[in-house]
Amino acid sequence: MLATTSEMMVQAAGAGGWADSLGSLLTRGGYVMIPLLALSVVTIALIVERLIFWIAVNGKTSLRRLGRLNQALRTGDGALVQGLVSDDQTPYGCVARRLVEEGANDAVALEVVEDQRGRLDRYLVTMSTIITAAPLLGILGTVIGIIQSFELLGGQSTLTDPTEVAGGIAAALLTTAFGLIVALVTLFPYMSFRGQSNRAMGRLEALVAAAQEGEQRRTGHGDTP
Numbered sequence: 001m002l003a004t005t006s007e008m009m010v011q012a013a014g015a016g017g018w019a020d021s022l023g024s025l026l027t028r029g030g031y032v033m034i035p036l037l038a039l040s041v042v043t044i045a046l047i048v049e050r051l052i053f054w055i056a057v058n059g060k061t062s063l064r065r066l067g068r069l070n071q072a073l074r075t076g077d078g079a080l081v082q083g084l085v086s087d088d089q090t091p092y093g094c095v096a097r098r099l100v101e102e103g104a105n106d107a108v109a110l111e112v113v114e115d116q117r118g119r120l121d122r123y124l125v126t127m128s129t130i131i132t133a134a135p136l137l138g139i140l141g142t143v144i145g146i147i148q149s150f151e152l153l154g155g156q157s158t159l160t161d162p163t164e165v166a167g168g169i170a171a172a173l174l175t176t177a178f179g180l181i182v183a184l185v186t187l188f189p190y191m192s193f194r195g196q197s198n199r200a201m202g203r204l205e206a207l208v209a210a211a212q213e214g215e216q217r218r219t220g221h222g223d224t225p
Contacts, residue, residue, distance in 0.1 A: 032141030076214035091116040104211035120197040138179020145172020
């Protein structure tokens with residue numbers, strides 16, 4: 001009973017500490033810290049979502065299946081392809097399934113690949129916007145803070161403690177630092193996800209080429225050696 005009570009007190013103290021830290025951050029940084037904190041939460045959520053997606057798409061099992069799909073499409077074995085993609089909801093499985101069901105002509109190939117581009121590039125525009133907006137918001141907060149500090153210097157009352165101005169400028173610079181942190185935390189995952197998307201698009205194009213080769217073999221329209 002006493003142990004449980006102690007644990008609850010520690011947890012409450014920890015929650016209170018977080019609340020105090022957050023309140024202090026908002027007080028020192030001003031109102032601009034509110035959208036910056038919101039952007040930081042959104043960034044973390046998007047990074048986690050994209051990590052889960054790409055781990056599922058480019059896991060070892062998925063890449064092994066991709067190799068088998070390429071081989072099956074190249075040989076024109078539609079039944080094997082259907083068996084491989086029956087429970088595959090990755091972009092690779094969706095494209096291979098539609099290529100077998102609808103044919104591998106250029107019009108269908110372009111449509112099925114473009115249909116998956118949205119899944120591959122999801123949230124990249126949002127992350128790019130955060131990378132641009134976060135430093136700008138930080139600079140805005142700094143400018144507002146510096147203006148307020150200079151108002152102290154130009155006020156009617158005599159300024160007896162110069163550290164008040166220095167403290168105001170230091171607090172103003174906090175928003176710029178926080179904005180840069182948010183942008184940097186977003187930048188590196190964004191570049192990684194962009195690279196993953198480009199590689200995935202290349203793999204989808206390889207699936208299309210394999211399906212078209214298999215269709216030529218199946219219909220007997222391949223090049224004569």
